[in-house]
Every structure is written in C-alpha cells, then in structure tokens.
Amino acid sequence: MDKLFDWDLYGKLFALPYVQAALVAAGILGLVAGVLGPLIVSRNMAFAVHGTSELSFTGGAAALLLGADVGHGALAGAIVAALVLGLLSRRSSEHDSVIGAVLSFGLGVGVLLLWFYPGRASNKFGLLVGQIVGVDFASIALLAICGVAVLLVLLVIYRPLLFASVDPEVARARGVPVGLLAVIFAVLVGVATALGVQTVGALLVLALMITPAASAARVTASPLRATALAVIFAETAALGGFILSLAPGAPVSAFVTGISFLIYLVCWTVGRMRGRVSIAAPAVVTGPVVAR
Amino acid sequence: MSGVPAVSLRDATLGYGDRILWSGLNLDVERGEFVVVLGPNGSGKTSLLRVLLGLQPLTSGTVRIVGEPPGRGNRRIGYIPQQRAIDAPLRGRDLVGLGLDGHRWGTGLSRIRERRQRVDQALEDVGAVAFAKAPVAQLSGGEQQRLRVAQALVSDPEVLLCDEPLLSLDLANQRVVSSLIDRRRRSADTAVLFVTHEINPVLPLVDRVLYLVDGRFRAGRPDEVMNSETLSELYRAKIDVVRVRGQIHVVGAQSAVCEDQPHHLHEEPA
Numbered sequence: 001m002d003k004l005f006d007w008d009l010y011g012k013l014f015a016l017p018y019v020q021a022a023l024v025a026a027g028i029l030g031l032v033a034g035v036l037g038p039l040i041v042s043r044n045m046a047f048a049v050h051g052t053s054e055l056s057f058t059g060g061a062a063a064l065l066l067g068a069d070v071g072h073g074a075l076a077g078a079i080v081a082a083l084v085l086g087l088l089s090r091r092s093s094e095h096d097s098v099i100g101a102v103l104s105f106g107l108g109v110g111v112l113l114l115w116f117y118p119g120r121a122s123n124k125f126g127l128l129v130g131q132i133v134g135v136d137f138a139s140i141a142l143l144a145i146c147g148v149a150v151l152l153v154l155l156v157i158y159r160p161l162l163f164a165s166v167d168p169e170v171a172r173a174r175g176v177p178v179g180l181l182a183v184i185f186a187v188l189v190g191v192a193t194a195l196g197v198q199t200v201g202a203l204l205v206l207a208l209m210i211t212p213a214a215s216a217a218r219v220t221a222s223p224l225r226a227t228a229l230a231v232i233f234a235e236t237a238a239l240g241g242f243i244l245s246l247a248p249g250a251p252v253s254a255f256v257t258g259i260s261f262l263i264y265l266v267c268w269t270v271g272r273m274r275g276r277v278s279i280a281a282p283a284v285v286t287g288p289v290v291a292r
Numbered sequence: 293m294s295g296v297p298a299v300s301l302r303d304a305t306l307g308y309g310d311r312i313l314w315s316g317l318n319l320d321v322e323r324g325e326f327v328v329v330l331g332p333n334g335s336g337k338t339s340l341l342r343v344l345l346g347l348q349p350l351t352s353g354t355v356r357i358v359g360e361p362p363g364r365g366n367r368r369i370g371y372i373p374q375q376r377a378i379d380a381p382l383r384g385r386d387l388v389g390l391g392l393d394g395h396r397w398g399t400g401l402s403r404i405r406e407r408r409q410r411v412d413q414a415l416e417d418v419g420a421v422a423f424a425k426a427p428v429a430q431l432s433g434g435e436q437q438r439l440r441v442a443q444a445l446v447s448d449p450e451v452l453l454c455d456e457p458l459l460s461l462d463l464a465n466q467r468v469v470s471s472l473i474d475r476r477r478r479s480a481d482t483a484v485l486f487v488t489h490e491i492n493p494v495l496p497l498v499d500r501v502l503y504l505v506d507g508r509f510r511a512g513r514p515d516e517v518m519n520s521e522t523l524s525e526l527y528r529a530k531i532d533v534v535r536v537r538g539q540i541h542v543v544g545a546q547s548a549v550c551e552d553q554p555h556h557l558h559e560e561p562a
Binding site: 159 | 345346347363364365366369371373376378380381382383386387390391393394395396397398399400426427428429440443453
C-alpha cells in the first residue's frame with residue numbers, strides 16, 4: 001500500500017514511454033465512452049454493449065489463434081456483434097434473452113480458441129481483464145484514428161440519433177431514418193467497445209461505457225449536461241484507475257471499475273437527496289459469470 | 293389564403309398484400325378545418341396518418357399535403373402521438389427542441405439562440421414553462437401531452453396530424469390538450485386530422501368526421517355521419533346512435549363496434 005503514495009516512483013513511471021502511451025489510450029477511451037454512454041443508456045443497450053464486448057473477446061481470441069493482430073480481431077468481432085445485437089428490436093421482449101444466448105455461446109467459442117492457442121497465459125488474460133501497458137504506438141495510432149472517426153460521425157448524426165433514441169415514434173414521423181441510424185450507432189458502439197477491450201478488457205467495458213452515463217443520468221436530465229458529465233466521469237475512472245494501478249502494479253481493471261462505481265454511488269446519493277432519481281437509469285447488468 | 297387544400301386524397305386505396313384497408317377514398321381537408329377520423333381497430337386510421345407522413349405509400353390513387361406529395365420529414369406537418377411513458381433521460385424543453393430540429397444533421401450551433409427563443413415560445417404557448425426543466429419521466433401524462441403539443445407546434449406546421457393524443461388522459465387534461473390544438477388551428481389556420489376512438493372529448497371542435505369501417509367509409513358533418521342509419525350501413529349491422537346530454541354514444545350488437553377499446557395496445561411503450 002505504501003507504494004500507492006510513493007510520488008518519486010510516479011515520477012519515474014510517467015517518464016516511461018509505455019506508460020505515456022497507456023495514458024493516451026485511456027484518455028481516448030474515456031472520451032469516446034463518455035460521449036456514447038448516454039445514448040447507449042437512452043437506447044436501453046447496456047446489455048447489448050456487454051454482449052458486444054464479450055464477443056469482441058471472441059474475435060480477438062480468433063485473431064490470436066490465426067496469428068493475426070488481436071486488436072483487428074477484436075474490432076471485427078465487436079462490429080459484427082454490435083450489428084447483430086444492436087439491430088435486434090429494442091422492443092422485443094426476447095431481446096435480452098437473445099443477447100444472453102448469443103454472448104454465452106460466443107464466449108464459449110472464445111475460451112475454446114484460447115485453449116487451442118499455444119502461447120503465454122498473460123495474452124489470454126489480457127483480452128479479458130485488460131492489458132493497457134501492452135499498448136504500443138501502432139495501436140495508439142489505430143486507437144486515435146478510430147476515436148476521432150467515432151466522434152466525427154457522432155457530431156454529424158447527434159441530433160437525429162438523440163431524437164431516434166429518446167422518441168423513436170415522433171422521430172420516424174418527422175422523417176428521421178431511425179433504422180439507418182440504428183445501424184450506424186451499432187457500428188460506432190462496436191468500434192468503441194473494441195477500443196475498450198484493448199485497454200480495460202472485455203469484462204470491464206461496462207465500467208466505462210455504461211456506469212459513467214448511468215451516473216450522469218442520476219443527477220441531470222439534460223442530454224448535453226449528461227454527456228459532459230459522462231465524459232468527465234469516464235476520464236476520471238480511466239485515467240485515475242490507470243495511474244493508481246501503476247505503483248502497486250495491480251490490475252488496471254480493479255481500479256477503473258472501483259472509481260467508476262464510487263462515482264455511481266455518489267451520483268445515486270446526490271440524485272436521491274434531490275428527489276429526482278430518474279427511473280430511466282438502468283439496473284447494472286451482469287452477464288454470465290466467466291472464470292478468470 | 294391560397295385555395296390549395298391542406299390534405300387531399302383522390303381515389304386513394306391502401307392495402308397490405310391481399311387485404312384492402314380502404315379504397316376509393318376522396319377527402320379534402322381545408323386549412324383551419326378540424327377533421328376527426330373514427331373507426332374500429334384495424335380500419336386503417338393510423339395507416340392513413342402514415343400515408344400522410346410519407347411512411348407508407350398508397351396502393352393506388354394520389355395524395356397531396358399542402359399541394360405536395362408526402363415525403364419523409366415534411367416540415368409543414370406536425371405530429372402528436374398518443375401519450376406513452378417516456379422513460380429516457382430528457383427534459384421537457386429537450387423534447388420540444390427535438391420537434392424543431394431533431395431531424396437535422398450537424399451540430400446546429402449557429403442557430404442556437406433562435407432555437408432557444410422558439411422553444412421558449414412554444415413552451416409558453418402550452419403553459420409548460422413551469423415544468424420544462426424537469427425530467428420528462430417524472431411528469432404526469434397531461435404534462436407530457438402538453439409538451440407533445442409544443443413539440444408538434446414549434447416547427448410552425450400547416451397540418452397537424454394527431455394519433456389518439458387524448459388516450460389515457462383524464463377528463464380535465466383531455467380538455468386542456470384538445471383546446472390547445474383547437475386554439476392553434478384557429479390562430480394559424482392549421483388543418484387538424486385527429487385520429488381517435490372516442491369523439492366526445494372533441495365533439496364541440498369537430499367540423500367533419502371521416503368514419504372508416506372494414507374498407508368502407510363515410511365523411512361529413514358529425515350529424516351526417518354519427519347517426520343510426522349511416523353507421524348501420526357502414527357496419528352492415530344494426531347500430532343505434534344515442535345522443536345523451538350532448539354526447540354521442542354508439543351502441544352496436546357486434547363487438548367490432550366497441551368504441552371503448554383503444555387501438556395500439558399491442559404496441560409496447562418505447
């Protein structure tokens with residue numbers, strides 16, 4: 001525990017290129033996750049994101065086995081999963097059970113693929129619980145490009161997407177291409193999820209994509225303010241979690257989720273005291289338990 | 293005022309596959325006119341609105357809205373849906389703002405001041421300023437429907453399409469919402485097409501009734517359509533129309549006439 005407050009050690013660590021690279025990665029991820037989060041919450045897609053992240057693990061595992069780049073595999077897996085899960089009707093009462101069925105199968109396939117892989121065990125764990133210090137500059141470049149692309153697309157489609165997300169019936173009546181936007185948004189979520197899988201791991205993407213937005217929804221009903229707060233919360237969790245994990249050499253995921261959940265508890269309390277707890281904030285969704 | 297009708301249907305037929313909802317429909321709705329669309333479930337009332345919104349093409353015939361063929365996202369049309377729980381994190385003024393520019397691409401930052409003014413005005417017009425900043429999910433059904441009216445009127449439409457806007461509101465709120473709609477059509481000459489299963493809450497406002505039953509229809513003044521003879525003919529069954537204290541009650545032998553059953557109940561809330 002002493003190491004947690006050894007400032008000298010922090011100074012040395014921050015000088016390391018791989019630490020700097022990881023900070024940049026965490027920063028990009030926090031921004032993208034924070035911006036997408038409120039829309040995901042509005043569209044009741046928390047469980048779909050969870051499924052997407054776990055299936056991007058499957059894509060990464062397949063790439064690992066085939067000798068391809070794990071990041072590309074995760075990206076491909078996430079986009080395919082996001083399209084499949086995102087396009088299932090949101091209204092369907094079967095929605096959640098379909099996601100549950102698909103994602104557990106996908107995870108099983110992923111585990112099997114990893115078992116076939118003869119390499120080191122750390123690679124296996126990296127996909128599940130994050131391996132942010134393994135991010136190299138080539139991945140940073142991919143991460144940055146994907147992040148900027150996601151944000152640019154969002155800038156263009158934000159208003160119709162918000163309309164379609166919160167008020168689909170009237171949006172459709174006003175000529176908003178609700179179905180097309182669902183496809184585009186699914187791809188954006190897939191890309192962002194794949195970014196998350198590289199840094200905090202498949203199991204913990206929810207900590208950055210959902211929890212900050214759910215926290216923000218507890219304290220404000222304004223979409224713009226919720227987005228700003230979600231970005232701040234996600235950055236705090238991503239950067240703060242990474243920095244705190246450095247000195248003890250502890251898993252990043254534990255700190256990221258810890259901070260994220262702490263923020264959620266604070267926001268929940270604040271919302272509660274103000275008496276404006278939004279019934280829209282989703283319950284925390286848990287997927288099938290996976291042996292770590 | 294130009295002579296172009298707000299809504300014009302000529303020999304219009306709508307069907308899905310083998311099933312014809314209605315055919316040979318001719319209807320002109322003038323500016324400032326309040327037309328109620330009645331009929332049992334599945335008679336194609338909502339489909340008529342979908343045609344006018346450009347979401348559903350006619351099987352045959354022509355349709356014009358303010359002189360133009362319907363297209364997706366026509367800004368001259370306002371749309372008020374039935375009241376449903378809105379559970380998204382959203383404030384009242386955000387909901388209204390989406391009615392103004394929610395269909396537009398890009399950031400919209402250059403018009404942000406004009407946007408604020410128009411949203412403020414629309415909120416004021418429906419008396420929703422007091423709760424405009426509260427989360428929509430916490431508002432009552434009546435408050436939410438007032439916001440819906442503001443959302444539809446903020447873009448200054450020439451035609452207002454309403455799909456069961458009074459459903460699940462109590463009597464007082466039915467009166468508030470219908471009088472807001474009525475005030476708009478009188479002040480701005482906006483044509484109103486009002487789909488409902490229950491004519492009584494709006495009966496004093498109605499200029500004409502379009503009654504759809506099983507592919508047949510009848511249009512005319514309320515007293516021309518809402519009588520035992522006409523409805524018996526439409527339903528091809530013995531129907532009694534009873535007027536009690538200024539209200540109209542349709543008494544039929546068949547369950548298909550049951551006016552108290554709102555349609556759409558199969559749809560889950562968004």
